[in-house]
Amino acid sequence: MADELSREERLASMARRFVDRARDQAVRIAELRPQVNHEHGKGEALLELRQLVHSLHGSAGTFGYGEVSIGAGEAEDLCDGLMAGGDSSVPSLFGDLDHAIEKLLALIKQLDAPPTK
């Protein structure tokens, strides 16, 4: 029982740390958002943005925040599309990415206490 409680406490502590980290990442994502557009996806901002959303995609669901994981995954796919580049769909991908980022930031803003599974 003590082990069970300890495990629950550890999970809750990890989830809290994840939320703190996600909020920090959201601040950086918001900073990168206009840079990606300014650089037309050709600079370092898109690479950094992709790394951040990839991290959230992989980790959020593990801590029970499935919607954040899905939202980050959508943004990651759009980053990949932009990085692949070279076709006529690229201009619209910027708009789609901006929309996906806006949605993701809103989801992260709503994160609060660790969810119950």
Added chain:
Amino acid sequence: MSDVVLERILYVDDEPDIQEIVGMALELMGDVEIKTCGSGREALALADSFRPNLIMLDVMMPEMDGPATLDALRRHPEHASIPVVFVTAKANTRELQRFIELGAVDVIAKPLDPMKLGDQVKKIWAATHGG
């Protein structure tokens, strides 16, 4: 083949949060020693000292990613036969096929479920070692 006991697992992921939760999840398996690290290079060093029976590799890591780490392991005579499982958030059918062709014994999709991960690993180990 079936008498090979899973004693040591090395989990490699550049996300410290994921390392920690996976470490805790795999502890639930019981008599299995778990080590985690954050890069392919650390994994290669730990393969020497820790001698894992199974290595779980995040696919997307900076500098040396999962496939590059697997390739380096396969080139090392003492580590070439260690079963490797890829862990990835991009587990579509095409990628899965590519990872198996690279030499992974299986692929586990992210997000990971900490309550099920141990059973997933046990099943993979059983399939790899005939029971």
